[in-house]
Amino acid sequence: MVTTLRPKPGLVRSYRFPRFTDRILASGIHLITAPVAKLPVVTVLVIVDAGSANDPAGREGAAALTAGMLLEGTAHLNGAELAEMFERLGTSVESGADWDSAFVKITMLSERLDEAVTLLGQVLSEPGFPEREVERLKAERLAEILQLETEPRGLADEKFSEFLYSPVSRYSRPDEGSAESVSALSRADVEQFYRARYRTGSTTVIVVGDVSVNNTRTLVEKAFQDWASGSASGQQLIATARTSQKSVHIVDKQDAPQSELRVGHVGLPRNNPDFFPTLVMNAVLGGLFGSRINLNLREARGYTYGASSYYDWRRGPGPFVVSTAVESEVTAPALREIFLEIERICSDRISEEELSLARDYLDGVFPIGDLWAARRLLRCISGTNPQCID
Amino acid sequence: MRIPVETFRLDNGLFVTLSEDHTAPIAAVNLWYHVGSANEKVGRTGFAHLFEHMLFQGSAHVGSNEHFELIQRAGGTLNGSTWLERTNYFETVPSNELALALWLEADRMGELLPAMTQEKLDTQRDVVKNERRWAVDNQPYGTMLEKMQELVFPPSHPFQHSLIGSMEDLSAASLDDIAQFFATYYTPDNAVLSVAGDFDSKEALAMIREYFGPVPKGKGKPPLPPMSLPPVFGSRLREVVPDNVSLPRLFMAFRSPVFGSEEYYAASVAAALLGMRKGSRLQRALVRERQIAADAGAFTFDLAKASDLLVVDVTARPEIAVGQLEEEVEREIDVLYRDGVSDEEVQRAIALIETDLVASLQSAGERADRLSMFATYFGQPELVNEQADRYRHVTVQRVNELVSERFGENNRASLIYVPREGVASESMLAVAAGAN
Known part of the structure; x- marks a missing residue:
């Protein structure tokens, strides 16, 4: 019988990025x-x-x-x-x-x-x-x-x-x-x-x-x-959205076994002061395996092999994207769930547990890789x- | 350049390898089970991989998906992967969380079955079917692995059938299959546990004994059917696959010496001098000089049982017909077979391989993975430290012997992807429809 008690973490060992x-x-x-x-x-x-x-x-x-x-x-x-x-x-x-x-x-x-x-x-x-x-x-x-x-x-x-x-x-x-x-x-x-x-x-x-x-x-x-x-001289970058209306675009591929879905908007530039809060918010929404979007689309519904969201960080405002591939037949219900999750991250408060998962992951994972x-x-x-x- | 390697074996047969390194406060855990798609029963293709998914669905003291949550909450990364010969599970964590990673692996090795339910199996079956659609069916050249396996291995050979599995076989998998597979293969005596990074060996070993020690030894696994094959295919093998691709692409395989053998290293050098980087033969001749290829490469599968495969991979430029692609690649192989290789080419290849070998050992996860691999296949994790030497001992004579034995016309299998009729003419980039 394997011991049933979950081990507690040991003392945190100090970490410094290699001196440079x-x-x-x-x-x-x-x-x-x-x-x-x-x-x-x-x-x-x-x-x-x-x-x-x-x-x-x-x-x-x-x-x-x-x-x-x-x-x-x-x-x-x-x-x-x-x-x-x-x-x-x-x-x-x-x-x-x-x-x-x-x-x-x-x-x-x-x-x-x-x-x-x-x-x-x-x-x-x-x-x-x-x-x-x-x-x-x-x-x-x-x-x-x-x-x-x-x-x-x-x-x-x-x-x-x-x-x-x-x-x-x-x-x-x-x-x-x-x-x-x-x-x-x-x-x-x-x-x-x-x-x-x-x-x-x-x-x-x-x-x-x-x-x-x-x-x-x-x-x-x-x-x-x-x-x-x-x-080199600085360059003026235009990064405005094409429209302020919600819009749907379909690229029709006959007989494709899956639909590739991308949902999002123009995001934030890398030097935005809200960079860190945004990273944590995104981890809760779709940046982790245990995020709302992945748990919903993959683990609760089996629609997909994986679903995630990310900010493409650039000097200018790169896109914020929810990205997944689902069996073609469930394209509409999968989109509905994605919209629901985006609405929910705006309207429902993030729980303390979700917040700590996202924050502790981002903090701890830094020296790895x-x-x-x-x-x-x-x-x-x-x-x-x-x-x-x- | 050597990394430290310590080995232990628990009474239940679990093989443990440890490699301490205190450069950064992280520890990598890597658990290899010596079971892969080769061990699957008839009618259950894809099962080893589906089973890997089920290992993240909880165990006696861990909830569904909690394994992911606990490791990520600890600031760690994790995953699993399935291959023809093995399945592995791995976590890299801040070193003060090593106990958690070990405990989680022990819990699912010891007591997976109480957590298994029909509902979880059904969901993961759907997830895996979507993985197949995503990575195989809806991806250009995505069927390469399974088509190649079918082409070059005889029927009923353990390497012949699909790793991701057929939709039909995935549908047929049951909870009984899960229980049986678990009891047969997920036992400590069929596993290697490696830990690399920032820990104290004594403390780590004590934790491993505490968590894994109580897991009972297995009852042994059924032997694989005979796998040995003649050194060459014996004739030309060729299959043309019309598919949803834009450019013709040729994969030419050669049966080659089993991973880890003396001759394997000569084959690996041959692959590198053919297709590794811009100065390699195929890149130079077909991409740069003759400009008939958009890309070219070569690699070995690294199969550790019976025999390996060396594969040359060349994608045509848009204006090049598939016939010409085949002829030109064939001609390069003919020249290699007829004239052999030069010492300069061999030294170039070895130098590049050596840099990659050393660079790969920078990551704790990679060190742990290689220790598990050498321990699983050969019982000798310390082989991780011998690799650069094995390559340095490859001579031009050995490569030429390998070439004359393995690159003849009786040992070439061509898998050729061609655009299915109509594919090239429809422009997806132009037909997108917009609606507000």
């Missing part, structure tokens, strides 16, 4: 170093204020294409040679752009840090943007857009943004661009976007792992010494300042 140093280099680069010597591995993350929200009108997809092109060749190496150089160093490398920023991330064994960071410096400060690779990445993006037509989840997300935001909002269009806007992109657009936004003063470099603070500083200063200084990956730092920085981690 934080300085602005002479070049304007914001360098954050967090030495964690547990394993002989290092991740370097470069974040540039060059996200998709900055795409010029009619050239949506420029930010994503530019970030992708960084790994397709430098002034001295073609794309194949560059990939080979990184890989011979056992370095995994990726680049991309989200709404707010572009990034390049490398991970390697610490013994190969110097060579890899030197190469990373070339990637950011001397990109080659070969014409042939621009056309190839465009064609690959067009293939992705075509695939979206048979991918219900992605299609639902994309159509939701389109129906949610005013057509003049950048947020109403796909972050990586539409078939039309991507087709219109040229090498010159990439070059221009790069020159306007990839500046040392708009860049944060985060180094986490088996490193020393002083070596890292020297290494980063040297690797990025040839990069254009100055900062990929603790040493730089991602958490990234989240904080895109909001306001890195001290928020303490």
Whole structure:
């Protein structure tokens, strides 16, 4: 017989985010170093204020294409040679752009840090943007857009943004661009976007792992010494809703075994003072397995494998979305329950028990996850300042 | 680079592995049961996975869904997963809540059945059917795993049938099945419990003895049917699947050496030099140079019984017909088979694999999972520390031996997805209807 008494928690052990140093280099680069010597591995993350929200009108997809092109060749190496150089160093490398920023991330064994960071410096400060690779990445993006037509989840997300935001909002269009806007992109657009936004003063470099603070500083200063200084200008973002009326949109897919449902509205910007209360409210509504929406749609009714709600936190007000996939036949009753839960979170007080579950989860879960990956730092920085981690 | 590994075995047969690390105040619990879809009876495909869902429906002293609530309230994360050969359950919690995670696992290992009801089974059956619709039926290429299993394993082989299961078999599952499956497979002597992170080994072991010690030993499980297979398929296997997809995609499988064997590491290196990252053969040749593929990759299933599968996965560019896709991939494999690989390629692959191996050990959950895996499959959790060395010992000669044994025409199985008629022509992006 297993003991029937539930164990009480032990004494809470103190937690501090790994100590990190934080300085602005002479070049304007914001360098954050967090030495964690547990394993002989290092991740370097470069974040540039060059996200998709900055795409010029009619050239949506420029930010994503530019970030992708960084790994397709430098002034001295073609794309194949560059990939080979990184890989011979056992370095995994990726680049991309989200709404707010572009990034390049490398991970390697610490013994190969110097060579890899030197190469990373070339990637950011001397990109080659070969014409042939621009056309190839465009064609690959067009293939992705075509695939979206048979991918219900992605299609639902994309159509939701389109129906949610005013057509003049950048947020109403796909972050990586539409078939039309991507087709219109040229090498010159990439070059221009790069020159306007990839500046040392708009860049944060985060180094986490088996490193020393002083070596890292020297290494980063040297690797990025040839990069254009100055900062990218701020951009006005429009993020108004398309309508203030409740509206229903149907994307009809004959014979689909499930309906993908998205319900929501224009949410809040990341720096909204109500960020933390909003996180807790959302955890109660749909952010946890034990949230109202999931317990109702999945555990009480078996309509779905899972139902959740989230705020897509961006600099501008990203969407608030309730997201689920239900058997097609129960589409209407599932929607009714979702609306009921949204009304209920507005009208019924959250109980002390619900509140404590949400709050204690969000508080306790913070150190878990990929603790040493730089991602958490990234989240904080895109909001306001890195001290928020303490 | 080594992580500490301590092992214990309780009197009831529970295999325990502990790996202390005080970098952060968290602890990961990972419990592997050595049962998966391979152990399912005829007419009960999908049962191992449905059963996994039922383990979150409460036990003698835990209410329905309370397992989730208690762990999340403690600030922890949790889940379970089912595979052909095993089922696992895991929690990562603040280290002062380790006792709670252990107790919850012990309660459901010891006394699951009092909490099982027909109503809960019916609801979870609906949830799993929706999981099938979501992840398999309504997802492009979502049927790949079950179609591949059917194509490459002979009928009645334990790996041949679907992991998620058929709707019909899911409907047939009963409470009796639950009771029988539980008694047969969810026993301490068929499980490995690993804990990694911030705890004191002595204290943790004392808790484990207290909570898991009283769970009675099982009566043994029926042996799996014979699983061994010849090293190659023996002929070309090929299946074309017209489906609701936009682009043709080819999965080409090769029967390959069983996970953990000396030859497995050569196969894993071969997969990496074929499809891992942009400098790999398929990415370089088909995506970058010839531009016939939108994407290309290669991976191994890591099956630890009898034989493994190595799979090459290439998606065509929109303008490329499926015939050309097949020919071009086939040609790459022919060149590999004929000319072998170079030392440079092998070293590139090993360097990339090694970085991934070391990086993956940063997470406590991942450390606990790998300890459980090596303990479950080989009885040797300390193998977690041998992996980088095993890869470093792979030579170009070994990879070439592997290639000539396994990449011939008598060992290729092609599963080819093609857009069903009409799919490419209808534009969903254009036909959305709006109404206020």
